[in-house]
Amino acid sequence: MDYGICLPNFPDGASREGIEAAAEVAVRLGWSTAWTTDHVLVDHAAEPEYGRIYEAILTLAWVGARFPNLKLGTSVIVVPPRDAVLLAKELATLDSLTGGRVIAGVGGGWHEREFANMGHGDRFRVRGAYLDEAIRLWRHLWSGSQEPFHGRFHTLDDFVFGPLPDEGAGLPIYVGGRAEAALRRVGRLADGYHSSGTGPAKYRERLPIIRAAAEEAGRPMPVLTARTPVQLGRTDDDGYYAMRGDPAAVAAEIRAFAALGVTHLALWFEATDPAGIVVAAERFHVEVEPLV
Numbered sequence: 708m709d710y711g712i713c714l715p716n717f718p719d720g721a722s723r724e725g726i727e728a729a730a731e732v733a734v735r736l737g738w739s740t741a742w743t744t745d746h747v748l749v750d751h752a753a754e755p756e757y758g759r760i761y762e763a764i765l766t767l768a769w770v771g772a773r774f775p776n777l778k779l780g781t782s783v784i785v786v787p788p789r790d791a792v793l794l795a796k797e798l799a800t801l802d803s804l805t806g807g808r809v810i811a812g813v814g815g816g817w818h819e820r821e822f823a824n825m826g827h828g829d830r831f832r833v834r835g836a837y838l839d840e841a842i843r844l845w846r847h848l849w850s851g852s853q854e855p856f857h858g859r860f861h862t863l864d865d866f867v868f869g870p871l872p873d874e875g876a877g878l879p880i881y882v883g884g885r886a887e888a889a890l891r892r893v894g895r896l897a898d899g900y901h902s903s904g905t906g907p908a909k910y911r912e913r914l915p916i917i918r919a920a921a922e923e924a925g926r927p928m929p930v931l932t933a934r935t936p937v938q939l940g941r942t943d944d945d946g947y948y949a950m951r952g953d954p955a956a957v958a959a960e961i962r963a964f965a966a967l968g969v970t971h972l973a974l975w976f977e978a979t980d981p982a983g984i985v986v987a988a989e990r991f992h993v994e995v996e997p998l999v
Contacts, residue, residue: 711740717760720979728981807873894920899930907963958998
């Protein structure tokens with residue numbers, strides 16, 4: 708299993724020191740990827756989780772300059788309340804400046820108030836269609852094509868796009884989500900699936916939908932990844948999925964993911980202070996990884 712770390716770019720307590728400590732320990736432990744979480748302007752109901760959050764792409768630029776061996780992933784960027792062309796430029800720029808290390812994890816979003824706060828409340832009801840078009844638009848722009856692009860939300864007839872990403876149109880796009888429409892989007896359009904807070908049993912139920920959509924589109928099965936909290940030593944269930952319990956129990960969950968074909972786990976240690984992040988990551992490395 709390949710591992711990455713979810714950077715603590717949120718919630719309260721998030722700091723550059725914590726983000727840097729998480730990236731440093733990931734490199735030291737031989738993990739491949741640093742992932743950022745995305746929100747921009749949530750309402751007060753979501754404040755405990757996302758009221759304080761460092762912007763996802765800028766955080767990866769800062770980390771990427773300091774840690775040249777880490778891949779840089781978004782877990783996941785909420786695309787529809789943003790300008791898809793500007794996002795294409797930001798991701799291409801990051802990929803070019805970091806030598807082709809970007810994974811564009813994307814999703815349609817769930818927070819209707821945030822869409823309105825960002826000036827695009829009208830897109831919430833068509834967020835799936837906007838995301839579909841954004842993915843097609845990005846691949847068109849990243850390929851270097853100057854052919855016109857005519858979609859529902861974007862009409863480009865006379866344009867020049869550069870620099871291209873180092874990975875070109877092959878810059879990996881991973882799609883998150885759990886609704887059937889999102890899973891079919893993975894199969895139709897994405898290079899990978901990136902679940903969040905989902906255990907192996909639920910993950911297994913989603914695979915036939917992804918596979919059928921991929922086959923229908925004449926595409927290979929996407930890469931399978933998962934973002935999961937790690938609560939090593941805890942046994943209490945707070946109603947949300949996490950890999951929890953003793954090292955053997957956590958290792959068994961990882962093996963269950965691997966049996967499904969999942970090749971990468973983005974680990975979220977639920978800590979923001981530098982020392983806490985390092986201790987949690989090192990404990991996972993020492994106590995769990997050898998059992999997998």
